Amino acid sequence: MSSDGPPDDAHAPLAHRVPDLGALELLLAVARHGSLGRAAREVGITQPAASSRIRSMERQLGVALVDRSPRGSRLTDAGALVTDWARRIVEAAEAFDAGAQALRGRRDSRLRVAASMTIAEYLLPGWLIALRAERPDTAVSLHAGNSAAVAERLLADEADLGFVEGLAVPDGLEGAVVAHDRLVVVAAPSHRWARRRGPLTAAELSATPLILRERGSGTRQVLDAALAEQGGLAEPLLELASTTAVKAAAVSGAGPAVLSELAVTEELASRRLVEIPLDLTPLARALRAVWPTGHRPTGPARDLLSLTRG
Structure with a gap:
């Protein structure tokens, strides 16, 4: 066989021996x-x-496919046979594409979101309204729980897609920071x-029974870490x-509580709650979108993630 023919190794990967779809579609167009x-x-x-692609396909297959003349381009006998095979391959590819589109349509018709409580109550509603404008046909379900449940x-x-408030990305997940938050100590004006004149110390905060979120919540994680040197938190007054x-x-x-600044904006403005100054490092935290490691969001989940960054 001449050096212009196909490789002798019949066991080479199929992709090396069969022309790509673009070349086959071009051959069908020449036939039409x-x-x-x-x-x-x-x-x-x-x-x-186009000429270069036809020549490349002829070298790959080892046969002439098209006769070129001033009057036009005509398929050779081998070209006519290859065209029949190509038509079946392209039809199969079209069926494959239609099936893939149907799968994407089914995927894009719903979005399941899990979010920790603060994000679910104070940030997600705005993001979901924006998503609704972009994807009116996507049905969204939301499960709100603590970061561990997410x-x-x-x-x-x-x-x-999930949203959590803890200090780090939970095991088995990866994520991206979408916002920042600060925890504040608050109490009723009474x-x-x-009526304190000075800031609250870490020791005082640690020793005082507080109204707290349950273990596993992002708020509790941040507070536990901040007061670890003081021996941790006292037994909660209430755990909700x-x-x-x-x-x-x-x-x-x-009693006093520790809450997200996002959650108490209205109460602080109306003086139903008072922020108690702290004599310790600000209780700051990152709010993250998270997803299983190696499975970056696609479809509506990807779009929602983009909206959080806007």
């Missing part, structure tokens, strides 16, 4: 039009590029701390499962 120039225009390339749902494939419940208990005068 009887002209390399018109075929090139149909597939959106220049005539020299991680569990993602790892169990019960959510497509509480004795509201939602930011709203903690806030309501603090407003009622039950």
Whole structure:
């Protein structure tokens, strides 16, 4: 066989022995039009590029496919046979593409979000309204829980995208920071701390029973880490499962609480709660979007992630 023929190794990868779809579509266009120039225009390339692609395909297969003359381009006998095979390959590829589009449509028709309480209550509504404007046909379901529960749902494939508030990305997940937050100590105006002249020390905060979120929440993680040198937190005065419940208990005068600054903006402005100054490093934290390691968000989850950064 001449050096222009196909490789002798019949066991080479199929992709090295079979022309790509673009070349096969070009050959079908030549068969329809009887002209390399018109075929090139149909597939959106220049005539020299089309000629080069046909020659490359002929070298790959080891046979002449097209006879070129001033009157146009005509398939050789081998070219006509290859064209019949090419038609079946292209039809199969079209069926494959239609199936893939159907899968994408099914994926894009829903979005399952899991978010920790503060993000679910104070940030996600705005992001989801913006997503609705971009994807009106996507049905969104939201599960709100603590950061540990969010991680569990993602790892169990019960959510497509999660949002957490802890100090770090949970094991088995990767993520991106989408916002920052600060925890504040608050109390009702009637509480004795509201009349303090000096800031609250870490030792005082550590020794005082507080109204707190449950273990596993991002708020609790940050507070535990900040007071670790003081021996940790005292036994909670109340331990509640939602930011709203903690806030309501603090407003009622039950005791002081530690909450996201996002959650108490209105209460501080109306003086239903008072922020207690702290004599320790600010209780800052990053708010993150998270997803299972190696499975970066696609479709509506990717779009929602983009909106959080806007």
